Each structure stands twice: as structure tokens, then as C-alpha cells.
Amino acid sequence: MEFVILGLLALQAMTVYEINKALENSISLFYSASFGSINAAIGRMLKKGWISGEEKVESGRNKKIFHLTSAGREAFQNWLGSEIEAEKVKDPALTRLFFMGMLPIEQRISVLERHIETLQQTCVTLQAIQEQANCIELPQDLNEVYACQMLTLQYGLDFYRFNIQWYQDLLDELRKKNPAK
Helix, strand or coil, X not given: CHHHHHHHHHHCCECXXXXXXXXXHHCCCCCCCCHHHHHHHHHHHHHHCXXXXXXXXXXXXXXXXXXXXXXXXXXXXXXXXXXXXXXXXXXXXXXXXXXXXXXXXXXXXXXXXXXXXXXXXXXXXHHHHHHHHCCCCCCHHHHHHHHHHHHHXXXXXXXXXXXXXXXXXXXXXXXXXXXXX
């Protein structure tokens, strides 16, 4: 969590609310966080000296804007350059699939049909985001950052397309076993 926030703050100073919005609007495909976890991470980073906070009054409201410090930038750069650890696949659909043989085949077919619809809806949403992102004009110094961000979007699209095809193939096999559906 801390390094994700450091990365966002490396782009610009933000309030907790803005950090939350940036997470929702950018990396929510593969990373989610609550206000509580964001606030806890900010507290830890303040103690480490990785960020600083500045109180400002805007439109009569107090805002605390967080900035990356040089120590925070160094910690972020070290994290970026470190080895990427392999993660276990965390997909609730796989857990369900593991036990799905305990359902009658008709019910399995129905569950998989609904799951494929959900995956397709997510894919449509990501395609719309990609179309919007292709229209954004950026300053030259952010082109490399943007290109890597677009790679994560492409990964998401490829991931969902793979899953749609994989579950469709499974559904086709189940339908062969149960021609009534």
C-alpha cells in the first residue's frame, strides 16, 4: 500500500480523498484500498519521513496535502527497481470452480453463464476506459509513465479476454454433457 501511495504522490501532491479517487480511477483493476488502510499507510509513511503533510484552507475547508520527500522518492525508486515477487492467483471464481462438481450440471451451466456475462461487462468497461485514455494529451515528460500505465490496462483486457474464452470453452464442454441447456 505504501509504495502505491508513494507512486501516486510522485506524480503530484494529493489529499487522502484525492489518493482514494486516484486509486479508484487508475489501479482498481488490480489493487483496492479503503480510506482506513490509506490513512494507516499515510501514518506509517509520515513516521518514516517518506512524506510530509501541509495544511491548507481551500473554499473555507481545511485540507491536508501530502508531498513526497526525498527519502520517500528514494524508497519508491528502490521498490520499483527491486525484484518482483510471484503471487498466488487470487480469483474467487477458481475457488468456486474447485467445488463446482458438487452442483448439478444444469446449475454449473447457469453459474458459468452468469460469470461469463460479468466478465464481458468488465471487459466492455475496460475497453471504454482504453478509448478514453487514447484521447488524453500529456506533457512530454509523462509519456513513459503513461505508456506503462496503459500496459496495465492492456493486461487487464487480455486477462478478461482470456478468462472469457477459458470459461466459454468450459461452458461448451458442460453443454455437450447436458444437451438440454
